[in-house]
Amino acid sequence: MVQETIRLSDEYEVSDILGRGGFSVVRRGIKKSSSGENIHVAIKTLKRFSPSSTPSSQNRGAHKSIVSLGLFPTWKQVPVSDVLIKNEILVMRKIVENVSPHPNVINLYDVYEDQDGVHLVLELCSGGELFDRIVAQERYNEAGAAAVVRQIAQGLKALHRANIVHRDLKPENCLFLNKSQDSSLKIMDFGLSSVEEFTDPVVGLFGSIDYVSPEALSQGSVTSKSDMWSLGVILYIVLSGYPPFIAQSNRQKQQIILAGEFSFYEKTWKNISSSVKQLISSLLTVDPHRRPSAEEVFCSLPRFK
Known part of the structure; x- marks a missing residue:
């Protein structure tokens, strides 16, 4: 090649x-x-x-x-x-x-x-990062968030079917194909990804703390369900404009991620449907076996789009 x-x-x-x-x-x-x-x-x-x-x-x-x-x-x-x-x-x-x-x-x-x-x-994806669009509009409504996360879930579904785990999924690694509002969204940057459970140990030394799963932090088995945790963080941020795990230090943040401690603050989340919050909670479950798959997320999103 x-x-x-x-x-x-x-x-x-x-x-x-x-x-x-x-x-x-x-x-x-x-x-x-x-x-x-x-x-x-x-x-x-x-x-x-x-x-x-x-x-x-x-x-x-x-x-x-x-x-x-x-x-x-x-x-x-x-x-x-x-x-x-x-x-x-x-x-x-x-x-x-x-x-x-x-x-x-x-x-x-x-x-x-x-x-x-x-x-x-x-x-070439000329539409910019998902991160930049979140910053530009502060947060998405439910329909907009569903459209974004549905595309990411569809990409993850194909990757996971091929036994590829992204391992560093975040808004900076999702690019819009063009600048239109209905542009396709592309998952990119596979430098930290794993194939068929083979990953050089050095790759495991890297990752973005705000999106990393509890099992990755604790040196457990990183699987496709680790990407689903990251997707839950993205959905939370897309709807609220801020991350679910906030702490004064990275060490403290590590502890609250390992415990899965987050909340839906009333002022931000009072108008968000219970089905969306339930989906986020299921994705941000500490036990990876209890998280939904990409296909399950993809199929569930039309209910509240």
Whole structure:
């Protein structure tokens, strides 16, 4: 799948930067065509670093890496970037083979490798992050929230059927295909995902504390039901504009997540239907076996849309 003889620059014109991560940078690209037709893509470069120069996480301040909480041992001299590169390529190959094309999962077109790292040529989603739309409108009504979460659930349903667990599901990793209000929503960023229960232990050192499940925090078995916890957090935030687990420190936040302690504050939630709150409660159940599947969430949403 990796292109060894053809360079990225032979096939694509690479332009402005769209975003950055701890181990990657995403740029806009245009596929070169003799017909003159411009095909716009996103090119994600997974950068390699030596163990001593591994960069810190570039996530927003509120979304700390779980390794920074001291919940896992730190391993010296581990080429973390290489592990994450190999993991993301493994997962994306599985997506291409078993999921794509899918309206709610990012499509991969090409892979190139050179001295700068590995370049994933992806479907361009120009509508922005779900995170930004939440910020722009503070919170969604029930119909809008149902439309958003239904799309994420549909994407998760396809991923879980292919034995892929995302492991880092959050609004920043859900992109709208375009800027229209009824745009498709795509799940992306599979650097921390697992395939068929195989995950390099280094991958487990990362994650976003606000969305991470109790079993991931306690080093338990991470399954598709861990993604459902994250979906419950997203649904809570989409409807309220704030996360369900709020604490003065990340250590305290860890404890309330492990206990599953959250509430529906009357001022925000008084006009939200009991069926929505019941769904959120079922998703934010500490016991993963009691959480609904993506398919069950997908099927339940039309009741209150």
